[in-house]
Amino acid sequence: MESLIQENNQNPYNAQTLRVIDANLNRLREGIRVVEDILRYGFDSKNFAFSLKNLRHQCKLEGYLSLIHTRDSVKDVLKTSTAEEQKREDLGQILIANFKRAQESARVLEELLKLDCIQESEKFKEIRYALYGLEKQVLLDILK
DSSP states (O other): OOOSSOSSTTOOOOHHHHHHHHHHHHHHHHHHHHHHHIIIIISOOHHHHHHHHHHHHTOOOTTHHHHHTTOOGGGOTTOSOOHHHHOOOSHHHHHHHHHHHHHHHHHHHHHHGGGTOHHHHHHHHHHHHHHHHHHHHHHHHTOO
16 A cells, blocks of 8 residues: 555545544554553563554554644544543553453454555454454453
């Protein structure tokens, strides 16, 4: 994939779609980073943290700068947190919430990239399934 924004009329990605892609790329990396840091610093789990770091580094698209033009975080209609999002009782809840956030974002990217970038879509599907596996391992090994 050369770029998400192409100069021809065949481009399936309009500004709204690119904005959704941008938001979900950010959300995916942020969710993975939260889990990575909790495992690294909170549980001293080098192996899990390293796996998540490698996964996070795969969460990119060519043409990323094109996405920045569609970003409008000031006008985001749901940027206010809900009461449920503001309440976390322990690191386990934060881990679960951020695994879910990352998995959901990977799914959105997988679906939207089916418009024109099947290889990229499959990459985010693989990332999503890797997150499912890591979530299971982390919850069973660390949060017993």
